[in-house]
Amino acid sequence: MKKNIATISPGFEDIMPEEYQDLVNDGPYGRGLGIKNLGTFKELIEEHPLCAGCGLALAIRLTAASLPAPEDTIIVGTTGCNSILMPQLAIHNIHSLFGNQSSLAAGLKRALKLRYPDKNKDVVVMAGDGGIADIGLSPTLHTWLRRENLTTIMLDNESYSNTGGQESGMSCEGAVLNMAPTGKKFPKIPMPEIAKDSGCAYVATVSVANARRLGRMVKRAILVAREIGPTYLQIFVPCPTNYKFSTSETLKRAKEREKIMEYISSEAEKLIKEANI
Amino acid sequence: MLISVKNEKCTGCRLCILACPEPNVICFNPKKKIVNIDPDGCKVCRLCIETCPEEAIESTDVAI
Numbered sequence: 001m002k003k004n005i006a007t008i009s010p011g012f013e014d015i016m017p018e019e020y021q022d023l024v025n026d027g028p029y030g031r032g033l034g035i036k037n038l039g040t041f042k043e044l045i046e047e048h049p050l051c052a053g054c055g056l057a058l059a060i061r062l063t064a065a066s067l068p069a070p071e072d073t074i075i076v077g078t079t080g081c082n083s084i085l086m087p088q089l090a091i092h093n094i095h096s097l098f099g100n101q102s103s104l105a106a107g108l109k110r111a112l113k114l115r116y117p118d119k120n121k122d123v124v125v126m127a128g129d130g131g132i133a134d135i136g137l138s139p140t141l142h143t144w145l146r147r148e149n150l151t152t153i154m155l156d157n158e159s160y161s162n163t164g165g166q167e168s169g170m171s172c173e174g175a176v177l178n179m180a181p182t183g184k185k186f187p188k189i190p191m192p193e194i195a196k197d198s199g200c201a202y203v204a205t206v207s208v209a210n211a212r213r214l215g216r217m218v219k220r221a222i223l224v225a226r227e228i229g230p231t232y233l234q235i236f237v238p239c240p241t242n243y244k245f246s247t248s249e250t251l252k253r254a255k256e257r258e259k260i261m262e263y264i265s266s267e268a269e270k271l272i273k274e275a276n277i
Numbered sequence: 278m279l280i281s282v283k284n285e286k287c288t289g290c291r292l293c294i295l296a297c298p299e300p301n302v303i304c305f306n307p308k309k310k311i312v313n314i315d316p317d318g319c320k321v322c323r324l325c326i327e328t329c330p331e332e333a334i335e336s337t338d339v340a341i
Contacts, residue, residue: 035295038291038294038295039291039294039303039304039305039312040304040305040307042301043300043301044300045300045301046300046301047299047300047301047318048299048300050298051320052298052320052321052322053298053320053322053323053324054298054322055298057298057299058296058297058298061297061298061299061300062295211295211296212295240322246323247322247323247324248322248323248324248326248327249327250298250322250324251296251324251327251328252327
């Protein structure tokens with residue numbers, strides 16, 4: 001989407017909603033804004049129905065602000081807490097069948113490469129831990145093994161939060177949730193290691209408490225996916241509703257359990273150095 | 278409950294903007310170098326209060 005497509009047709013200025021006018025006049029399209037500019041421009045999310053203090057909502061907000069070219073980005077999501085926010089995001093987004101997001105994104109990216117050979121169209125898979133590590137693990141792995149040019153961003157809240165709190169593969173061992181009262185019996189799936197071994201050129205983990213680093217990692221992941229191959233970013237987003245802590249503790253918990261890891265292949269390192277991000 | 282900024286204490290560091298899960302709620306005023314909170318979009322999660330190093334954000338009980 002170029003900004004001229006979003007521009008309001010003459011004569012319709014008065015009847016378009018105020019929020020839409022703000023987005024056209026003060027949105028981030030084509031302006032190269034980032035996390036450091038948050039609070040000074042109209043953000044791409046209008047509002048959302050997620051819970052108060054939701055780490056996942058903050059992660060999507062920060063990710064949307066860090067996209068290098070929001071007008072040329074397509075986000076492919078799947079069922080989960082994130083999918084109830086996506087319809088209110090002013091970026092092209094597709095809701096796929098549960099677990100099917102990576103397959104859909106791979107096809108989309110190939111089609112876009114053919115249709116727009118001289119343009120960078122970024123396809124970003126953004127889904128929860130259930131969508132990527134449990135139900136969609138097979139398509140996700142195969143896109144990495146096939147070296148598709150996709151960025152996969154996992155919003156890891158360590159549970160199926162949208163359906164009442166079942167344990168997911170990414171929950172920690174012993175985690176007790178509403179629908180997992182006896183505690184989880186096996187450890188967290190080591191997704192970053194799997195991604196690295198499956199051929200991702202850039203793998204990083206961060207928490208939502210580290211906004212500036214998160215922004216930099218999103219930019220790097222998308223740049224490497226454009227030029228080299230698959231990339232994976234795992235963002236830890238604590239869930240106050242299902243892990244039953246105060247909404248004001250989300251960032252404290254994120255900081256306490258934050259594991260910052262960045263694997264950059266030699267080819268990707270060269271590219272990142274050239275781009276200076 | 279209403280979250281508000283004490284203008285005299287705010288230094289404009291903008292850490293609260295990076296902590297708020299709600300979009301377009303905390304805005305930065307570049308002229309005055311302080312932040313403003315839009316009470317309509319605020320869900321009162323209090324993350325901004327926890328994050329502010331200057332204790333410039335406070336919550337007040339409001340009778341409905």
